[in-house]
Amino acid sequence: MTAIRRPVNSFAKVRADHATETAEDYVEAVSDILHRQGECRVKDLADVMGVTHVTVTRIIARLQEERLVETEPYRPIRLTAKGERLAADSRRRHGIVLRFLRAIGVPPEDAQRDAEGIEHHVGEKTLECMRRFADERERESSGGAS
Structure with a gap:
């Protein structure tokens, strides 16, 4: 082996x-x-x-x-101010990952749980791709496809 x-x-x-x-x-x-x-x-x-x-x-x-x-x-x-910035960034990352997971059809409870882990391990480029994908899906579902 x-x-x-x-x-x-x-x-x-x-x-x-x-x-x-x-x-x-x-x-x-x-x-x-x-x-x-x-x-x-x-x-x-x-x-x-x-x-x-x-x-x-x-x-x-x-x-x-x-x-x-x-x-x-x-x-x-x-x-501290540094702690507030980190909390805000963590919340931002969590929100993007959660929106992405929901956009690909993950059930709400699973998406919430999984976002808790994924948010810490996703690079900024991947996060930006997730954000764009979720934005596009939201536009499509609201009838404003571009």
């Missing part, structure tokens, strides 16, 4: 991508909670993300190091 050869740094890239994915998910969740209820606490994030408060505390500490959030013990979590 032939061994599969991977570039030496491929696992490092996967770990880095996973860390970025986690950061994007958490800042997007913080943003959503802030918009919905005005403040975000560790318990709120734990409930939304389905993890323990210990996990949230660890991730928030890392996000603070990356200057994406600010908080103090027993105080609400706030997004």
